[in-house]
Amino acid sequence: MLWQRARPLLGTLVSIYVRTPEVTSLVDADVRVAMEAAFDVIAHIGRVMSAHHPESDLARLSRATPASNLTLDPHTVAVLTCAQHWQRVSGGAFDPSTAAVRLLQKGWRPGLSMTTPSSGVGLQALRVLSATSVRVDHALCLDLGGIAKGYAVDQAVAVLTQHGITSALVNAGGDMRAIGPHVWRLDVRHADRSVRDRQMCGLRGLCHAAVATSVAGVNNPEFVASIASMRRSTAWQSATVQAHDCLTADVLTKWALQSSRVCPSLTTNLRKHGARMWRSL
Template sequence: MSSRDKLVTRCQPWLGTFVEISLAEADIGAIDAAFGVIAHIHARMSFHDPDSDLARLRSAAPREIVAVDAETVSVLRMAIVLHEATDGLFEVAVGRALVRSGFLPRDGIEHLSRYTGTTADIEVIDDRHVRCKRRLLIDLGGIAKGHAVDRAVETLQAAGIETGLVNAGGDLRAFGEREWEVQFRDADDVVRHGLSVRDCAVASSANLRDRRQMGGVPHAPHIGRDGKASLIGHRVTVLADRCIVADAMTKVAMADTGLADRILALHNGYVLREPFWAEAA
């Protein structure tokens, strides 16, 4: 087997998960640059890190112009586009709800009632500056993870790599002519189905095993219409041309599959249907 045919996989902990990059052995020299891009995005868009751009935005006064990284601006621009396209269903200003329900830490955050803004209150000034009309708690979560996967792929392609796979905890993107077998873990943590993919992005979301009770009401880390938790008993899986879109549309599909499909049609994608939607027993 030649170094071009033999695959090598490297793994590092970033983005709240384990990130794997698989390349031909002959291309492994480019892997450090790809991980470097992922590490940079992790640092800038972490909800937890007090030095991140998100921490700086939530500490800013309303309408204060905040200098942030160009990668953060890129993700916020996409968030705004998707917020408008989904009539507000896709929302990154969900930090208040997720802190209140215990899915995000409250360290350094006081008076949650002050954070009333939505994605519609985010204004991108230019490639390095943002301001928010109202206080808000931004959680870029999966959309930042999808962006990191896309940027890692772009970095590898810029280095002349023709085929590979970047997988960030199930948010993945394959590029090139090679086919990759992807196994899907259903909402009950059982693997039942697989799919061969080539030159596309795949993302999945579920919350059956990730819920909390507050005042007798179940809460989940995914928020749907009217600020209510999206409580579904199956895994949602989306294919698209970019991972940032695939990840974002899993959240939309949890609440409105038809809307997700209409947006995904613009991105060479779709929501997988049965048998890939396996209901928990």
């Protein structure tokens, strides 16, 4: 049996599909509870890491006083830790700081506050103290849109698994992850095109994996938010990455859009995470 629910979350439409075998110990109520719990964790992550809400963790970081300790939601600290890792291994290609300042200056991130000239220097000004606390050298403007959506999908999958769901697909506006033996049909579409991208050879279905796509363009705020450093112009129009988890797939697309045709460090990290990449010009 196939179950399907959808909710507007994370600035997009999030859909959850659950498949249950004909013979199962799960009843209808169990599946509904599992899906509601998965939506709840996505909504929670969206709230605490919002760059639009003045009471979110990101808003509090943007108003932090110098050399202060902040207690944050565990999900926020987990994503900040991952963001620091990917900023480091990508050589700054992934940087949620510079993008946040630019978007704030355009008025696109009303929840953030640029309280000091040093806002936006980077994640090197933040030190993780524990699963719920960080220390910052100064106020930080951050936009985690390039990594938080993939993380939210992974957390939703974890919640479904905890509730006994073994076959499901979570789709957050193109960032998606599948568990279970079922092969979910997959069509990758560009945001500005109405036809399927025919260059995605070998990517027709999703099974026990995650996939994310990022599209370049001046009218794509998510691209501007996620591709922060902008140290070089790129001719890539889109990047799609398949990986074991959605956070990894999500962040690798942002790196892939900026890199050259031959980027040893990107290739190394794709191999390290068992990921595949498709890019179009």
